[in-house]
Amino acid sequence: MAEEMVPLFNLQMQHDSLKNEINEAAVKALNSMKWLLGPETEAFEKEFAEMMGVKYAVSCSSGASAIQIALGALGIGKGDEVITTPFTFVATTTSVSLTGAKFVFADIDPLTYNIDPKEIERKITKHTKAILPVHLYGYPANMAEIMRIAKEHDLKVVEDCAQSHLAESDGLKTGSIGDAGAFSFYPSKNLGACGDAGAITTNDEEVYEKCKSLRHSGRSKGKTYEYDYEGSTLRMDEVQAAILRVKMRHLKQWTEDRKYVANLYAEGLKGLPIVLPPEAPAGSSQSFYVFTIAADRRDDLMEHLKRHNIGCAVYYPVPLYKQPVYKNLKIKAEDFPNSEMAAQKVLSIPMFPEMTEAQVERVCKVIRGFYED
Numbered sequence: 001m002a003e004e005m006v007p008l009f010n011l012q013m014q015h016d017s018l019k020n021e022i023n024e025a026a027v028k029a030l031n032s033m034k035w036l037l038g039p040e041t042e043a044f045e046k047e048f049a050e051m052m053g054v055k056y057a058v059s060c061s062s063g064a065s066a067i068q069i070a071l072g073a074l075g076i077g078k079g080d081e082v083i084t085t086p087f088t089f090v091a092t093t094t095s096v097s098l099t100g101a102k103f104v105f106a107d108i109d110p111l112t113y114n115i116d117p118k119e120i121e122r123k124i125t126k127h128t129k130a131i132l133p134v135h136l137y138g139y140p141a142n143m144a145e146i147m148r149i150a151k152e153h154d155l156k157v158v159e160d161c162a163q164s165h166l167a168e169s170d171g172l173k174t175g176s177i178g179d180a181g182a183f184s185f186y187p188s189k190n191l192g193a194c195g196d197a198g199a200i201t202t203n204d205e206e207v208y209e210k211c212k213s214l215r216h217s218g219r220s221k222g223k224t225y226e227y228d229y230e231g232s233t234l235r236m237d238e239v240q241a242a243i244l245r246v247k248m249r250h251l252k253q254w255t256e257d258r259k260y261v262a263n264l265y266a267e268g269l270k271g272l273p274i275v276l277p278p279e280a281p282a283g284s285s286q287s288f289y290v291f292t293i294a295a296d297r298r299d300d301l302m303e304h305l306k307r308h309n310i311g312c313a314v315y316y317p318v319p320l321y322k323q324p325v326y327k328n329l330k331i332k333a334e335d336f337p338n339s340e341m342a343a344q345k346v347l348s349i350p351m352f353p354e355m356t357e358a359q360v361e362r363v364c365k366v367i368r369g370f371y372e373d
Contacts, residue, residue, distance in 0.1 A: 003308055003309045003362075004309065004362070005309045005310075005311070006309065006310050006311060006350050006355075006359045006362060006363055007311040007350060007352075008290075008311030008312060008313055008348065008349070008350050008351070009188045009311075009350075009351075009352050010352045010354060010355075011187060011188065011192070013352070013354040014352070014353070014354060015194075017354075018246060018247065018250070021246045022194070022243050022246050022247075025040075025242040025243060025245065025246050026194075026239050026242055026243055028242065029238040029239045029241070029242040030239060032238065034238060035237055035238050035239070036235055036237055036238060037216070037235060037238075038238045038241075039238075040238045040239075040241040040242040040245065041059055041235075041236060041238055041241040043241070043245060044057075044059060044236075044241040044242075044244055044245050044248075045057045045058065045059055045199070047245060047248060048199055048201075048244075048248065049201065051166075051248065051251070052166075052173050052175050052176055052181070052183075052201050053172065053173045053176040054173075054175065054176045054181070054201040054202060054203050055202070055203045055205070055208070056201065056202050056203070056204075056205070056207075056208035057199050057200065057201050058199060058200045058202075058208060058211040058212050058215065059197065059198070059199050059215075059235070059236035059241060060197075060198045060199060060200065060211075060215045060234045060235065060236055061196060061197065061198060061215075061234045061235060061236060062091075062184065062186070062196045062197065062198045062234075063091060063160075063162040063182060063183060063184025063185070063186065063198040064091035064094065064095050064184075064198070065095070065198055065215070065232075065234040066182035066183060066184070066198035066199060066200045067091070067092065067095035067096070067132070067158060067160060067182040068095040068098045068099060068234075069182075069200055069211050069214045069215055069234060070158045070179075070180035070181075070182050070200045070202075070207075070211065071095065071096065071099045071101065071130065071132075071158055072099050072210075072214050072229075073180065073200075073202075073207045073210035073211045073214060074130065074156045074158065074179055074180065074207060075129075075156075076096075076099050076101050076129055076130050076156065077099050077100045077101055078100035078101065079100075079101075079127065080099075080100075080101040080102070080127060080128075080129035080130070081101065081102050081103075081104050081125060081127040081128045081129060082096045082101050082102070082103050082104065082128075082129065082130045082131070082132050083103075083104045083105075083106050083115075083120050083123050083124070083128060083130070083131050083132065084096065084103050084104070084105065084106070084115065084131070084132035084133070084134070084160075085105065085106065085107075085108055085114070085115040085132075085133070085134050085136075085339075086105040086107070086108075086319045086320040086321050086331075086336055086339050087108050087113060087136070087316060087319055087320075087339045087342055087343070088134045088136060088160070088316070088320065089162070089315075089316065090320060090323065090325070091162075092132065092134055092160055092320075093320055093326075095182075096132065101129070101130075102127075103132075104123050104125075104128070105123075105320070105321060105331065105336065106119035106120045106122070106123045107119045107335070107336045107337065107338050107339055108336075108338045108339050108342065109142075109338065110338040110341060110342070111278050112136075112139050112141075112142075112278060113136050113137065113139070113292075113342050113346070114133065114134065114135065114136055114139060114140075114141040114142065115131075115133050115134065115141060115146075116338070117142050117145035117146055117148075117149060120146065120149055121149055124149075124153055124155075128153065128155060129155060129156060130155055130156040130157065130158060131146055131149070131150055131155055131156075131157050131158075131178075132157075132158050132159075132160060133146055133157070133159055133160065133178075134160040134162070134163075135159065135160065135161055135163060135164030135167055135174045136163060136315075137163055137277070137286070137288070137289055137290050137292050137315070137348075138163050138164050138165075138167050138190070138258075138286045138287035138288050138289040138290070139164075139167070139277065139278070139280065139286045140164060140167045140168060140169035140174050140280065140284050140285075140286065141159075141169070142169075143159075143169040143170065143172070143174075143177045143178070144169070144170055146178075147177065147178070150178075156178075156179045157177075157178030157179050157180075158178055158179060158180050158181070158182060159174055159175055159177060159178045159180070159181040159182065160182055161174045161175040161181045161182060161183045161184075161201075162182070162183065162184035162186075162189065163184075163189070163190075163287075163289035163290075164286075164287055164289070165183065165189065165190040165191045165251060165255070165287055165289075166190070166251060166252065166255045166285075166287050167280075167284075167285060167286050167287040168280075168283075168284050168285045169284050170281075170283050170284060171283050171284075175201040176201060176203070179202065179204060179207065180200055180201065180202040180204075180207055180211075181200065181201040181202070182198065182199075182200055183198055183199045183200075183201065184197075184198050185197040185198055185199070185240070185244060189289065190251065190254065190255065190258070190287055190289055191244065191247055191248060191251050192247070193240045193243055193244055194239075194240065194243050195240055196240075197236045197240040197241075197244065198236070199236075209221060210229070213228055213229055213231055214229055214231040214232070214234070215231065215232070215233075215234040215235055216231060216233070216235060217231045217232065217233055218230050218231030218232075219231070253353075254353040255287050255288075255353075257353035257354070257355075258287065258288040258351060258352075258353050259285075259286075259288060261288070261291070261351060261352075261353070261355045261360055262277070262286075262288045262291055262351075264357060264360040264361075264364075265291055265349070265360060265363075265364065268360060268361065268363075268364030269293070269364055269367060269368075272367065272368065272371055273295070273296070273371065274293045274294060274295045274367075275293060275294035275295075275345075276293055277291065277292060277293070288351055289351075290313075290315060290348040290351050291348060291349055291350075291351040292315065292346050292347065292348045292349075293346070293347055293348075293349065294342070294345040294346050294347070295345060295347060296345065298314070298344065298345050298346070298347050300370075301347060301367070301370055302314070302347055304366070304369075304370045305349070305363075305366060305367070305370075308366045308369075310349070310350065310362075310363055310366055311349075311350050312347055312348060312349050312350075313347075313348050314343075314346060314347060314348070315346065315348055316343065317343055318343060319333070319336060319339045319340065319343050321333065321336065321339075349363055349367075350363055
């Protein structure tokens with residue numbers, strides 16, 4: 001008899017628990033006949049800003065568009081360089097390119113997999129205008145050092161918070177520290193829509209107003225057919241805003257549940273020849289979008305897990321400088337030893353707030369079995 005499946009994510013359980021609320025909210029938004037930039041969007045933006053500890057939030061169509069809009073609102077464009085990590089999802093860099101700017105890679109810290117501040121300093125040139133750190137896996141980047149560097153060199157900072165909803169760095173929520181934060185609400189994220197959606201956070205009123213314009217064709221404030229900028233149609237719709245408002249009420253508890261699952265894993269996997277996620281520094285916390293281990297025999301372990309019906313995935317198997325789309329950049333892999341190491345060793349195992357102790361125990365048992373064979 002086949003062993004019970006433990007999926008990497010379980011969107012079904014979460015959706016089923018909120019189905020009636022979600023359906024009611026979605027139908028209400030549909031029946032309002034105000035499907036864009038209506039009351040649900042306005043309410044969501046206020047509630048999300050409050051939860052993230054910022055003055056302003058601007059909803060948009062995706063996490064990728066959030067980065068693009070934020071950079072544009074900060075004046076980043078053609079001729080500028082943006083320093084970021086090569087160990088991330090491709091949307092981080094494509095969003096930079098869409099502004100007309102050039103991305104420059106800095107290698108990662110081998111323990112946190114986040115961009116290394118020392119490497120950032122090495123990559124600064126007269127063309128550098130911004131830093132784009134990614135809080136990978138929900139572990140906060142070293143924002144104190146990044147902000148020090150930014151201040152010293154007069155650089156803007158946009159935080160890629162696609163995986164770090166409610167994570168904290170030195171007591172401050174990710175997305176509230178830099179000049180702007182960019183969030184994704186892709187369905188599998190800690191706060192996920194029923195489709196694509198995103199948001200920008202900021203404490204700067206001027207950036208806020210420009211973000212609102214850029215997501216709405218560059219439209220002038222209070223005008224209908226007057227435009228201050230070359231923007232695009234990158235709005236979130238009212239149905240997604242309504243659904244996210246329902247889910248957002250549960251985000252704090254879901255985050256605590258993820259931390260509980262992470263603690264169970266840490267206890268159940270200790271002593272094995274694998275690297276567990278590091279604990280966040282004092283005053284900081286991680287949100288565990290995924291639970292990622294590192295193993296020398298990663299591919300063999302992955303196949304072992306799949307044979308036992310355990311979901312797993314590699315985030316990310318190919319650093320961005322090796323992607324076909326960037327082959328003409330001729331970036332040398334040997335310049336990024338930590339990204340190379342991570343791509344060969346990391347493995348994410350099941351993580352979702354509804355995970356039971358029995359499911360965590362089974363995952364741990366299967367992993368232990370791999371090393372005992």
